[in-house]
Amino acid sequence: MRGNDVILEDLSMNFGDFVAVQPTDLKINAGEFFSILGPSGCGKTTILRMISGFLNPTRGRVVIGDKDMSGIRANARPTALIFQNLALFPLMSVRDNIAFGLEARGISKKVRYAKAEELLDLVALDGQGDKLPTALSGGQRQRVAIARALAVEPSVLLLDEPLSALDLKLRQHMRAELKDLQRKTGVTFIYITHDQGEALTMSDRVAVMNKGVVEQVATSDEIYAHPKTPFVASFVGEQNIFKGKVVGKENGYAILETSHGKLFGQNTHGLNEGEEAILFVRPERMSLEEKQGQQNGLSAVLERRDMEGPFVNLHMRAGDQSIAIHVTNVAQTHQPLGADQKLWFSAQDAVVMRPGELASE
Amino acid sequence: MNSLIKSYGKGLTSIFLGLTAIWIVVLIVLPQLSMIDRAFTFEDRGGAAATLAVEIDRAYEQVFQINIRLDELQAEKDDLIAGTSSAGQQEGASSLNPFAAPVPAPSGGASDLNPFGTPSAPQANDRSDLNPFGAPSVGSANTVSRTLAEIEAEEAPLLADKGDLEERIATLEAEEQATSDTVGVDKSYSLKNFTMMSSVHLQVFLATIGYALCVTILAFALCYPVAYAVATTTSRNKVAILMLGLLIPYAINELLRIFSWIMILEKQGILNGFLDLLGIINMEAGEGFRFVASNGAVFTVMVYAYVLFMVFPIYNTIDTLDKNQIEAAKDLGASTWRIHWRVVLPHAKPGIAVGAIMTFMLSAGSIAVPSTVGRGLHPDWFSQVIYRRFFEADNWNQGAAYSLALLVACIIFIMFNMWVFRVGIRDIAK
Numbered sequence: 001m002r003g004n005d006v007i008l009e010d011l012s013m014n015f016g017d018f019v020a021v022q023p024t025d026l027k028i029n030a031g032e033f034f035s036i037l038g039p040s041g042c043g044k045t046t047i048l049r050m051i052s053g054f055l056n057p058t059r060g061r062v063v064i065g066d067k068d069m070s071g072i073r074a075n076a077r078p079t080a081l082i083f084q085n086l087a088l089f090p091l092m093s094v095r096d097n098i099a100f101g102l103e104a105r106g107i108s109k110k111v112r113y114a115k116a117e118e119l120l121d122l123v124a125l126d127g128q129g130d131k132l133p134t135a136l137s138g139g140q141r142q143r144v145a146i147a148r149a150l151a152v153e154p155s156v157l158l159l160d161e162p163l164s165a166l167d168l169k170l171r172q173h174m175r176a177e178l179k180d181l182q183r184k185t186g187v188t189f190i191y192i193t194h195d196q197g198e199a200l201t202m203s204d205r206v207a208v209m210n211k212g213v214v215e216q217v218a219t220s221d222e223i224y225a226h227p228k229t230p231f232v233a234s235f236v237g238e239q240n241i242f243k244g245k246v247v248g249k250e251n252g253y254a255i256l257e258t259s260h261g262k263l264f265g266q267n268t269h270g271l272n273e274g275e276e277a278i279l280f281v282r283p284e285r286m287s288l289e290e291k292q293g294q295q296n297g298l299s300a301v302l303e304r305r306d307m308e309g310p311f312v313n314l315h316m317r318a319g320d321q322s323i324a325i326h327v328t329n330v331a332q333t334h335q336p337l338g339a340d341q342k343l344w345f346s347a348q349d350a351v352v353m354r355p356g357e358l359a360s361e
Numbered sequence: 362m363n364s365l366i367k368s369y370g371k372g373l374t375s376i377f378l379g380l381t382a383i384w385i386v387v388l389i390v391l392p393q394l395s396m397i398d399r400a401f402t403f404e405d406r407g408g409a410a411a412t413l414a415v416e417i418d419r420a421y422e423q424v425f426q427i428n429i430r431l432d433e434l435q436a437e438k439d440d441l442i443a444g445t446s447s448a449g450q451q452e453g454a455s456s457l458n459p460f461a462a463p464v465p466a467p468s469g470g471a472s473d474l475n476p477f478g479t480p481s482a483p484q485a486n487d488r489s490d491l492n493p494f495g496a497p498s499v500g501s502a503n504t505v506s507r508t509l510a511e512i513e514a515e516e517a518p519l520l521a522d523k524g525d526l527e528e529r530i531a532t533l534e535a536e537e538q539a540t541s542d543t544v545g546v547d548k549s550y551s552l553k554n555f556t557m558m559s560s561v562h563l564q565v566f567l568a569t570i571g572y573a574l575c576v577t578i579l580a581f582a583l584c585y586p587v588a589y590a591v592a593t594t595t596s597r598n599k600v601a602i603l604m605l606g607l608l609i610p611y612a613i614n615e616l617l618r619i620f621s622w623i624m625i626l627e628k629q630g631i632l633n634g635f636l637d638l639l640g641i642i643n644m645e646a647g648e649g650f651r652f653v654a655s656n657g658a659v660f661t662v663m664v665y666a667y668v669l670f671m672v673f674p675i676y677n678t679i680d681t682l683d684k685n686q687i688e689a690a691k692d693l694g695a696s697t698w699r700i701h702w703r704v705v706l707p708h709a710k711p712g713i714a715v716g717a718i719m720t721f722m723l724s725a726g727s728i729a730v731p732s733t734v735g736r737g738l739h740p741d742w743f744s745q746v747i748y749r750r751f752f753e754a755d756n757w758n759q760g761a762a763y764s765l766a767l768l769v770a771c772i773i774f775i776m777f778n779m780w781v782f783r784v785g786i787r788d789i790a791k
Contacts, residue, residue, distance in 0.1 A: 054688060075694045087685035091707045100703070101693035152693055 003031035003188035004065030004078065004155035006051060011060035013046050020046040022212045023060060028190060028205075030065075030155075033182050035191045035199040038209035039235070039359065044192045047209075048158050051190065053077045065155060075104075079156045080149035084164060086141055088133040094120070094144050095129035101152035112151075119147040123181070139170045146181065156188045163198060175202050196236050200224065208232045210357065226351075228268070233280045233351060235359035240286065240323050242279040246271045246352070254352040260298040260318055265350030277352050284311070284326040285349035288335070294344040302337050316341065399761035403553040410540040417533045420526050427523045434516050441509055554762035562746055562763070569743035570770055572656070573725035576663045577671075580720045581713065583664060584671040588712075589705065591672075592679035593687070611669055619733050622662045626652035626734070654736045662734045667723045671716035678712030679705060714782040721778075722771050743767055 006028040013021040021043040028034045036044040049055040051062050053074035062069040064078055080101075089097050095116045096103075102112035120126050123143035125136075133141055142162060149157055159178075163171045179202045182189045193199050199206045200220040207217045208231070216228045227233035234241070244258035246267075254267035256279050265279045281296075290297065300316035300323055307313075307329075314325040314335060325343065335341070365374045558566070591603045610618065625631045633642065633649040642648040652658050682705060690700045706713075724730075731742035747767070750760035779785070 052692060054692075073691075074688070075691050075696070079692070081689070081692045083685045083689060085683065085685060087683055087689040089686060089690075089704060092703070100690065100695070103703075104690070104693055104695035104699055148693070 002155060003186050005030040005032075006156055006188060006190065007063040008047070008051075009060050009063065011047070011050060011057050011062065013043070013050060013055060014058045019212050021050075021057075024214050026207065026214060026217065028188060030188055031186045033179065033189045033191065033202055033204045035193060035203035035206045036209055036214075037193055037196055037199040037206050037236070039194055042209040043212040044194075044209050045160060046212075048081070048160055048190065048192050051156070052079050052081045052158050078154055079158055080152055080154035081158045082145050082149050082160065082162045084161045086145040086162065088141060088144060088148070090133055092132075093129065094125070094131050094133060094136070097133060097144055098129075098147045098151050100148065105152070115151060116147075119151055122150070122184075123147045138166050139174060142166065142174055143177075146178075150185065150187070154187060156190060157182075159189060159191045161193050161195075164193075164195070171198075178202060200236070208235060210235070210359075226268070227280070230278060230280075230353050230356040230358050233353065238283050238324060239280040240283060241358070242281075242321070243355070244277060244279065246273050246275045246277050248273060253347050256352055260321070263298075263350065264295045264347035265352040266348065267352050269352070269354045271352060271354060276355050278355050279350050279352050281345050281350040283313070283324040284328075286323070286325045286343050286345045288314075288325070288327070288341055288343065290342070290344045291346075293348075294346045296345050296347060296350065297342055299340055299342050302335050302339055302341055305335060305337065316343065318343075396761045397765060399758050400554055400765040401550050401552070401762075402758055403549055403551040404758050410537055413533055413537040413540060417530060417537060420530045420533065424523055424526050424530070427519050427526075431516065431519055431523075434512050434519075437507070438509065438512055441507075441512070554759045555766065557759070558763070558766075562743075565741050565746050566743045566763075566766065566770075568740065569725060569767075570774075572660070572740060572742070573721050575656075576660055576667070576724040577717050577721045579660060580664045580668055580671040581717065584668060584675055584716065585709075585713075588672050588675035588709075589679055589701075592676050592682070593684060607669060607672060615666060616729060616733075618666060619662055619729055622658075622665065622734060623653065626658050628652075653734055654738045656740055659731055659735045659740055663724045663727060663730050666727075666730060667720045670719040670723060674712040674715035674719070675709055676712070678709040682708045710782045711784045714778050714784045718775050718778055721774055725767065725771055725774075 006026075008024055008026040010023050010025060011021065012019070012023040024047070036047060038044045046055065050057045051064075051069075053069065053072060053076075069077060089100065092100070095113060098116040098119055099112040102115060107115075116129060117126070120129055123146055125140060125143055125147070128136065128140065133144060136144065145162065146157075163174050163178075166174060175198060178189070178191075191199070191202065200223070203220055205217060205219055206223050207214050208223060209215065210231045216223060216232045218226075223232065223236055227236065233239055242256065242258045242260065242263055244256040244263065246254050247257045247262070248255040249267055249271070252267055253264050254271055254277065256263045256265065256277055258279070263279055265281070271277050287294070298318055300318035302314055303317050303322075304315040305312060306315070308326075309329065311326045311328050314327060316323040316325060323343065365377070369377070587603075587607075591600060594600055594603070623630070627633075628649045628651050629644070630652070632652060633644060636642045636650075637644040642650070686704050686708075687700055690704050695703070726744055727742065728744040728748060731740065731745055735742065743763070744767070747760050747763045750756050750763055754760075
């Protein structure tokens with residue numbers, strides 16, 4: 001098995017007046033674990049269906065491994081789709097499920113069953129071939145779906161939130177398995193999800209989508225540390241958000257006049273003085289003790305303390321603004337409720353952007 | 362039961378259960394029991410005695426024939442013994458012959474009156490020689506050569522036969538006496554109502570089962586694509602329109618729906634009118650196809666009449682199919698045919714079974730369609746035979762037996778269906 005690259009050229013999709021996917025150009029490398037992350041209704045599934053061939057794009061085209069896919073139907077494309085609900089055939093045995101793609105290609109029973117056994121081995125389900133899918137656990141069904149998709153030796157595997165139905169523990173386990181399987185097979189994985197945890201942990205690269213537009217394509221670290229748009233900043237991970245006006249800029253930093261005084265942050269959008277702006281800073285980058293080089297400081301009252309385990313989530317209030325801080329649970333800490341506190345964060349950890357759409361909570 | 366009491370209270374629940382019990386007993390169990398009782402009650406309606414009488418008559422007739430032959434042989438024997446010839450037997454024959462009667466030829470004036478002027482009198486006198494009736498004993502010359510032994514050889518088996526027949530007549534008459542004593546009196550439980558089914562009725566019975574199967578298969582072939590299309594369409598409006606299109610015709614009385622087909626299929630009907638319009642036939646010249654009273658017409662109308670009972674169960678099952686499975690199969694490279702054969706049909710099995718059972722039962726028991734469209738002529742439906750047994754032959758027992766036979770055939774079909782489709786009562790109830 002070998003992966004192929006997938007290129008989307010000016011790809012767009014309209015349903016009547018509704019634009020599900022704005023014209024999009026995207027290159028997914030061969031053998032890459034690529035995720036498309038976005039809230040429901042952002043058009044990510046539409047893109048997936050256009051790649052798999054179930055939808056014909058309004059404009060543009062899909063190219064897989066240098067081959068234009070226009071006019072090629074779903075059953076003739078080198079892609080395999082894993083459905084959100086898996087869509088295993090409930091009346092067929094696990095073995096028949098896995099062998100179905102080969103059966104459709106007219107391969108003899110002996111050969112396709114041998115292949116099915118091989119795949120059952122790969123997904124650690126050996127000996128379960130005679131069972132019906134309903135007799136398996138959620139994680140096992142998941143693996144059957146993957147084995148069924150891999151049986152036809154696709155060069156691109158499309159996954160439509162296949163883990164969303166699993167419980168947390170199993171989901172975390174399956175993430176590792178999927179990643180492992182992708183590395184073993186070398187097939188290009190395109191993974192659709194609204195769960196940023198899945199996208200960030202598994203993917204080589206992530207595309208963040210909102211309202212039919214791909215807002216940013218980058219590695220997980222890049223997306224988290226250097227979001228390009230307010231939507232990406234607010235959708236991926238948690239953020240404390242301060243609104244204000246740019247009053248000055250120096251060395252790539254902007255000075256923001258807010259209701260909590262002047263705050264410094266990276267001027268990613270190159271804003272000029274007088275422009276409206278928002279400043280994002282992540283809860284784990286704020287601290288209660290002043291450290292070296294932390295230019296930003298503001299005072300707030302501790303309202304609630306949530307013990308999360310590895311960290312403590314402190315809910316503070318500064319005027320009408322609520323602020324969250326994550327304090328790593330490395331030493332016994334105790335913060336008295338209702339006490340006035342001073343908060344600190346460095347300008348390097350804060351991002352100043354032009355106002356735009358934020359991800360709704 | 363407990364949940365019923367919980368939600369409706371004891372009073373309402375007992376009323377509900379009581380009404381259900383009454384309904385089951387009065388409207389299902391009792392009539393059916395009465396039907397079964399009738400079916401197995403053989404009431405001698407004199408049919409057996411009549412059959413015996415006919416047989417006795419036949420035997421007497423045979424004895425009579427033998428007697429005539431024996432008399433002839435006896436006469437021949439007498440002749441042989443007397444040694445006399447049969448010559449001179451013809452004397453006086455011409456005078457007895459009515460054709461040989463001499464036409465009166467009075468005055469010569471008669472010939473003047475004859476417009477044709479044919480002198481007939483002398484010719485008439487000559488006719489006696491030509492008369493075929495005037496030579497009755499031409500054959501007797503052949504028998505002359507037979508010996509006495511030969512005649513007796515023919516006589517012996519005839520006598521033996523006669524003896525046998527007379528013996529048989531005696532027993533038959535005794536039997537007749539015994540049966541006629543019991544006519545209209547003797548009612549006994551027996552299988553006679555079933556075993557006495559004539560071969561014609563049996564043929565109609567088997568043909569009806571076959572026809573009903575044909576209708577079921579036709580209905581399935583028509584309904585499956587429709588049900589699939591309606592169930593898989595994504596547009597809400599389309600579903601509504603298709604459903605209305607299927608449902609509205611069923612708001613109309615069944616008989617009216619059947620008669621609308623008569624309007625179409627009759628010789629002066631719409632279909633022939635259409636063919637006339639196309640110039641294929643000339644209706645004014647009396648041309649036209651008689652579509653009614655044929656298998657095709659009855660099947661068509663029946664499929665139309667019962668199509669909903671096939672569409673809806675199939676639609677319901679396909680509707681519950683996870684459409685992702687169809688896409689998954691497609692994505693894995695399956696052809697349309699394979700998707701249906703491996704994914705859709707297996708899922709729709711319970712619906713197909715229910716649809717097939719309903720359509721089969723309805724068409725096997727249909728009487729309105731065959732009598733209206735088939736005109737009671739062709740194809741003859743078993744339900745019509747049952748009707749005639751009840752109300753024309755006035756033999757309720759046999760009618761009950763016939764309808765029980767049809768019921769049993771239908772139950773066997775249901776069992777067979779459930780076995781073929783591997784579905785249980787539970788699946789069907791769903």
